[in-house]
Amino acid sequence: MLPDSAYLAFTPDLRICRLLNGLWQLSGAHGAIEPSRALAEMPRYHAAGFTTWDLADHYGPAEDFIGAFRQRLRAEGGEAALAQLQAFTKWVPRPAPMSRAVVEAAVDRSRSRMQTDQLDLLQFHWWEYRDGRYLDALKHLADLRAAGKLRHVALTNFDTPHLERILESGVPIVSNQVQYSIIDRRPEVQLSAFCAAHNVWLLTYGTLCGGLLTDRYLGAPEPSAAQLNTASLRKYKQMIDLWGGWRLFQALLRELRAIADKHAVNIANVAVRYVLEKPAVAGVIIGARLGIAEHRAESARCFSFALDSEDRARIEAISAQGRDLFSLIGDCGDEYRR
Numbered sequence: 001m002l003p004d005s006a007y008l009a010f011t012p013d014l015r016i017c018r019l020l021n022g023l024w025q026l027s028g029a030h031g032a033i034e035p036s037r038a039l040a041e042m043p044r045y046h047a048a049g050f051t052t053w054d055l056a057d058h059y060g061p062a063e064d065f066i067g068a069f070r071q072r073l074r075a076e077g078g079e080a081a082l083a084q085l086q087a088f089t090k091w092v093p094r095p096a097p098m099s100r101a102v103v104e105a106a107v108d109r110s111r112s113r114m115q116t117d118q119l120d121l122l123q124f125h126w127w128e129y130r131d132g133r134y135l136d137a138l139k140h141l142a143d144l145r146a147a148g149k150l151r152h153v154a155l156t157n158f159d160t161p162h163l164e165r166i167l168e169s170g171v172p173i174v175s176n177q178v179q180y181s182i183i184d185r186r187p188e189v190q191l192s193a194f195c196a197a198h199n200v201w202l203l204t205y206g207t208l209c210g211g212l213l214t215d216r217y218l219g220a221p222e223p224s225a226a227q228l229n230t231a232s233l234r235k236y237k238q239m240i241d242l243w244g245g246w247r248l249f250q251a252l253l254r255e256l257r258a259i260a261d262k263h264a265v266n267i268a269n270v271a272v273r274y275v276l277e278k279p280a281v282a283g284v285i286i287g288a289r290l291g292i293a294e295h296r297a298e299s300a301r302c303f304s305f306a307l308d309s310e311d312r313a314r315i316e317a318i319s320a321q322g323r324d325l326f327s328l329i330g331d332c333g334d335e336y337r338r
């Protein structure tokens with residue numbers, strides 16, 4: 001089991017594990033998932049204390065898998081057992097009229113797939129800021145929250161000015177999910193401070209760069225396109241290339257290894273802690289290839305140590321040698337809106 005420090009009061013009614021199990025890895029773009037093996041893995045995460053899941057309407061069977069897992073938990077332990085599980089889904093609609101009926105149908109679809117009357121969290125993504133209908137969608141989500149169909153409304157990949165606009169419109173937002181890692185520190189430019197000031201949590205992804213920011217790649221030659229065999233690896237290799245390339249990345253891995261040695265942990269643990277200890281960060285989402293690979297025992301070690309000021313200075317010294325991704329890409333989420 002994980003220590004108390006692994007959990008956080010995300011909202012008054014939701015206590016979450018600060019390492020969330022990410023289910024984009026079920027979408028088919030990260031290796032073939034065998035449903036029975038994948039489903040058999042879910043109770044193992046839960047039993048080990050990793051009780052919080054991040055998913056989306058478009059992550060293959062992820063919402064159905066949560067539904068099946070909820071059914072199993074209910075059968076074995078009743079409502080009390082179900083109360084220990086938190087499942088955060090997303091809604092990623094194509095721009096279109098956002099009537100109450102459209103929004104409610106999306107929420108109902110997720111409720112049905114996840115076998116729950118009330119979604120814990122619905123994280124909303126929008127592709128095009130020039131299309132202001134995202135505000136219509138969010139107002140309907142707030143109304144559906146008031147009607148009890150979801151506990152909380154959240155965002156993913158929204159930049160700071162648009163988050164501000166949404167809060168000003170009166171929609172209560174509890175979190176924004178963004179890319180945040182030692183490589184991609186764009187949240188530190190303005191989003192983190194804004195979130196901290198307005199009680200909006202950050203949930204982060206890409207913190208392990210799809211597995212590149214781990215011991216597996218320390219001293220490894222630059223992977224070829226064919227070796228980047230998951231969508232996740234391809235996505236974050238591009239980010240590393242933009243930041244500073246493989247040579248500088250190797251220098252970073254060596255520095256992280258030295259810090260990991262000092263704390264008797266591994267590179268992934270240091271990379272996760274670096275983000276977990278940042279202002280406004282509620283949790284780090286780590287992709288889980290259910291039934292293919294698992295890192296539960298290693299991940300648990302994130303809660304066995306803390307970085308000190310010397311560690312942070314060492315990381316920042318290398319990180320500062322990379323390019324400024326904010327000026328190259330823009331604020332968080334801008335990579336989805338080119």
Ligand SMILES: NC(=O)c1ccc[n+]([C@@H]2O[C@H](COP(=O)([O-])OP(=O)(O)OC[C@H]3O[C@@H](n4cnc5c(N)ncnc54)[C@H](OP(=O)(O)O)[C@@H]3O)[C@@H](O)[C@H]2O)c1
Pocket residue numbers: 021022023024025054055156157177178204205206207208209210211212214215216232268269285286287288289293294295298299
């Ligand atoms: N909102 C969005 O737009 C968005 C975008 C991307 C992702 N996400 C969310 O974030 C989640 C995370 O996905 P990601 O793509 O960012 O990947 P990630 O978490 O950066 O990387 C996941 C990979 O890291 C490796 N790994 C995990 N723990 C490890 C450890 N302790 N030691 C060594 N390797 C380890 C695993 O590789 P192996 O499986 O090969 O062992 C795993 O597949 C997704 O599932 C999704 O929920 C959201």
